[in-house]
Amino acid sequence: MRLALIGYIIGGLVFVTGAGMAFPLLYAFHRFDAGFYPLLYSMLMLMSVGGGVMWLFRRRFSQNTSLDAREGAAAVAGGWLAAGLLGALPYMFGGMFSSFTDAAFESFSGFSTTGASVLADIESAPASLLLWRSMTHWLGGMGIIVLSLALLPHLAVGGMQLYRAEVPGPDSDKLTPRLRDTAVILWQVYLLLTLAMFLLLLFGEMDFLDAAAHAFAALATGGFSTRNASMGAFGAYSQWVCVVFMFMAGVNFSIHFNLLRGRFGVSLADEELRLYALIAGSATLAIFVQLLAGGMDLEPALRTAAFQATSIMSTTGFTTADYEAWPPLSQAIILVLTLVGGCAGSTSGGVKWMRMLVFGKLLHRVTYKLVHPNAVRLDKFNGIELPKNVIEGCVGFAILFSLVWAVSTLILAAAGVDLATSLSAALTCLANVGPGFGGVGPAENFQHLPAVAKWVLSLDMLLGRLELFTLFALCFWTFWRW
Numbered sequence: 077m078r079l080a081l082i083g084y085i086i087g088g089l090v091f092v093t094g095a096g097m098a099f100p101l102l103y104a105f106h107r108f109d110a111g112f113y114p115l116l117y118s119m120l121m122l123m124s125v126g127g128g129v130m131w132l133f134r135r136r137f138s139q140n141t142s143l144d145a146r147e148g149a150a151a152v153a154g155g156w157l158a159a160g161l162l163g164a165l166p167y168m169f170g171g172m173f174s175s176f177t178d179a180a181f182e183s184f185s186g187f188s189t190t191g192a193s194v195l196a197d198i199e200s201a202p203a204s205l206l207l208w209r210s211m212t213h214w215l216g217g218m219g220i221i222v223l224s225l226a227l228l229p230h231l232a233v234g235g236m237q238l239y240r241a242e243v244p245g246p247d248s249d250k251l252t253p254r255l256r257d258t259a260v261i262l263w264q265v266y267l268l269l270t271l272a273m274f275l276l277l278l279f280g281e282m283d284f285l286d287a288a289a290h291a292f293a294a295l296a297t298g299g300f301s302t303r304n305a306s307m308g309a310f311g312a313y314s315q316w317v318c319v320v321f322m323f324m325a326g327v328n329f330s331i332h333f334n335l336l337r338g339r340f341g342v343s344l345a346d347e348e349l350r351l352y353a354l355i356a357g358s359a360t361l362a363i364f365v366q367l368l369a370g371g372m373d374l375e376p377a378l379r380t381a382a383f384q385a386t387s388i389m390s391t392t393g394f395t396t397a398d399y400e401a402w403p404p405l406s407q408a409i410i411l412v413l414t415l416v417g418g419c420a421g422s423t424s425g426g427v428k429w430m431r432m433l434v435f436g437k438l439l440h441r442v443t444y445k446l447v448h449p450n451a452v453r454l455d456k457f458n459g460i461e462l463p464k465n466v467i468e469g470c471v472g473f474a475i476l477f478s479l480v481w482a483v484s485t486l487i488l489a490a491a492g493v494d495l496a497t498s499l500s501a502a503l504t505c506l507a508n509v510g511p512g513f514g515g516v517g518p519a520e521n522f523q524h525l526p527a528v529a530k531w532v533l534s535l536d537m538l539l540g541r542l543e544l545f546t547l548f549a550l551c552f553w554t555f556w557r558w
Contacts, residue, residue, distance in 0.1 A: 077556065080133045082151045087129030089155035093163060094122025096215050097208060103285075104204030111204035114169035122162055149549050156538060160184040163212055170205050177527045184534040186212030188541035189423060191299020191393035191510030192501075192533070194523040198304050203285050210289035210300045216541065217296025217325075217423040218266045265332050270295045273321045280313045290394075294318055297325045297423045299393025299510035306518075307383070308396040315379055315396060319386050323356060326390030326418030347458055348419050348430045352389075355429070359385040359413060363406045370403070389413040391425040393510025395518040407513070414509050425508025425540050427477060434462065434470040469545075476544045481506055484536050491526045501525070505536040 097119040104112035163186065164179035173179040178194045185192045186209055195201065201209075270291050277287035289302045303309035307318055324332070327349060334343045343349070364381035368374070380397050387394045388410050399410050417426015437455040444453060455462045484502035489495060493515070500512030501522070511518040515525075522530065539547055549555050 077146055077150065082147055082154060084130055084133035085151040086154045086158055087126045087133065089126070089151075090122050090158050090162060091126030091130065093159045093215070094119050094126060096211060097122070097166070100204045100208040100211060103207055104202070107203060109202050109204040111166065111170050111202035111208070114166045115204060115208060117169055118162075118165040121165065125162075146549075146555055149546050149555075152542065153547050153550055156187065156542065159187050159216075160534070160538065163187060166205055166208055170202060172201055172205060175527070177530050178523070181522065181530045181534050182209065183212060184537050185505075185510075186210075186298065186300060187216035188508055188537035189213050189217050189296045189298040189391070189425065190505055190508045190537045190540070191293070192505055192516070192537070193300065193510075193521050194530070196521065196523055198302065203302075206300075206302050207285060207289055210292040210298070210302070213296040213298030213300055214270070214292035217298065218262055218329075261333060262329055265329055265336065266295065268336075269321065269324060269332070273317065276317045277314055280317070281311055282314060286310075290314075290318065291321075294321045294392055294394070295325050295423065297322065297390045297392045297418065297425070297508075299387075299395075301394065306396065307394040312375070312379055315383050318394065319379075319382050322386045322390045322392045322394070325392070326352065326386075326422050326424045328419045328421035329423075330421055345458070347433060351433060352419050352429050355413075355416075356386060356389055359389065359409050362409055363402070366403045366406050384410065385413065388509060389416070389418060390422075391417045391507060391509045395511055398517070398519045400513060400517045400519070411513070414504055414507055414512070417507055417509075427474065427507075430457070431470045431473065433457065434467055435474070437462070438467060438471075473544060476548065477506065480536065480539060480544065484532055487532050488525075488529050491529045493525060493529055501529070501533060502536060505533040506540045508537060508540045 097115050101112065101115040101119060103109070104115055160183050161180055164176065164183035167173050167179040167182055168176060172195065173182070181192075181194050184190075191213070198206065273294060274287050274291040277290060278284065282290070286302050289300070290307070292298075293300050299306070301307060301309075307315055328346070331343045331346060331349055360378075360382045363385055364378050367377040367381055372380070383394070383396050384399055386392075391414075399407060402410075415427060416432060417428055418424025420428045420430040434455070434457070437457075441453050441455055445451060455467065481502050484506065485495075485498045488498035488502060493501070497512075497514035497516055500514050501516045504510060504512035504516065511520075516522055522533070525533070
């Protein structure tokens with residue numbers, strides 16, 4: 077394993093993360109905001125460190141350099157750990173948190189697009205730091221690696237290993253033959269959708285900060301808001317706009333690309349998209365009926381049901397209501413949506429509906445062969461036979477997800493956190509959702525948890541964002557064998 081090459085790539089990722097602070101820094105300069113110097117110092121530090129590391133290892137990197145799977149996984153894991161830890165610097169320099177644990181938790185939550193927060197009074201924080209807080213969502217949503225591949229041509233050499241390590245789900249194929257073109261296309265679609273949502277929110281009741289921060293968070297399916305009441309602080313128009321874009325963010329971005337190119341038939345025939353839309357509609361209808369039966373008026377009931385179902389299903393985590401006060405069936409629906417999440421190839425977290433389709437097809441085949449033992453059946457997705465390694469990967473992911481959830485719950489319980497909160501916090505962080513149940517419900521935050529619990533949950537958020545395997549590969553001694 078070539079550590080110098082891995083160091084070069086991590087340096088590039090740190091440099092890009094620092095460069096990402098330019099936008100909130102300009103905003104702070106325009107407003108003479110208290111976050112200006114914290115962002116300036118942090119940006120200079122990250123770009124200096126990242127650029128220095130790249131310069132130090134530059135001679136080990138050439139146009140003929142290629143990465144193997146181990147080097148790609150190590151670079152991605154190191155890059156994301158560095159981004160999570162160093163992204164906390166503006167919060168520390170700005171005095172938003174009294175401990176590095178809280179600042180790091182907020183940073184990991186941002187980059188992993190989880191949206192779990194330890195910030196008690198959001199509206200008292202400097203506006204530019206809140207913008208950076210939401211921008212960490214946006215950078216992490218499509219992926220720091222994908223952004224770096226688009227901006228730094230050198231990283232695209234052998235970059236498929238980086239791409240697959242950061243987007244390790246059952247659908248991480250390139251859209252074009254050249255990886256850098258794929259990265260550019262994904263970010264173009266991402267930018268276009270973000271800009272569209274920003275303009276629509278700006279047309280309503282939101283100012284520049286609110287519109288930008290919520291557009292960054294919604295398209296990344298994060299949950300950081302600029303208001304203590306989250307999206308509940310805004311009216312019906314803004315909430316409906318958010319519903320539409322949260323739903324879109326939970327869809328595979330290759331489908332958005334195909335729709336923009338006029339390939340409507342191929343896109344709408346996608347099995348995962350149809351299941352995702354069906355479940356979203358069914359969950360909204362079920363919650364709507366219960367809210368209506370509870371005495372809520374027609375439009376608020378429909379809007380609240382659609383907003384919370386879409387927010388949790390896409391793993392965005394914005395809230396407009398305390399769903400812990402809802403009937404048990406509605407809470408159960410929210411819990412299931414938290415577990416499964418959105419589509420593969422989207423910015424959503426969770427198990428993903430494509431994996432649920434694979435599980436369903438696998439169970440159907442096993443059951444069918446009990447009745448017809450000599451029959452030969454092929455598992456297909458969108459008319460194409462599913463490779464054996466994809467099925468095995470989905471099953472392995474489910475097993476590993478369950479194990480991590482169980483172990484994290486046990487550690488939180490050992491740290492003194494009550495069982496309901498331990499179960500919910502571990503699940504919502506591993507699925508990158510944000511709000512959960514119990515002590516981390518929509519009306520609460522994660523501030524009261526002990527430090528050890530926050531570090532465990534930070535690791536869960538990172539594991540969930542990289543879909544487990546990339547980080548777990550580093551735990552095997554054979555991974556590091558030269």
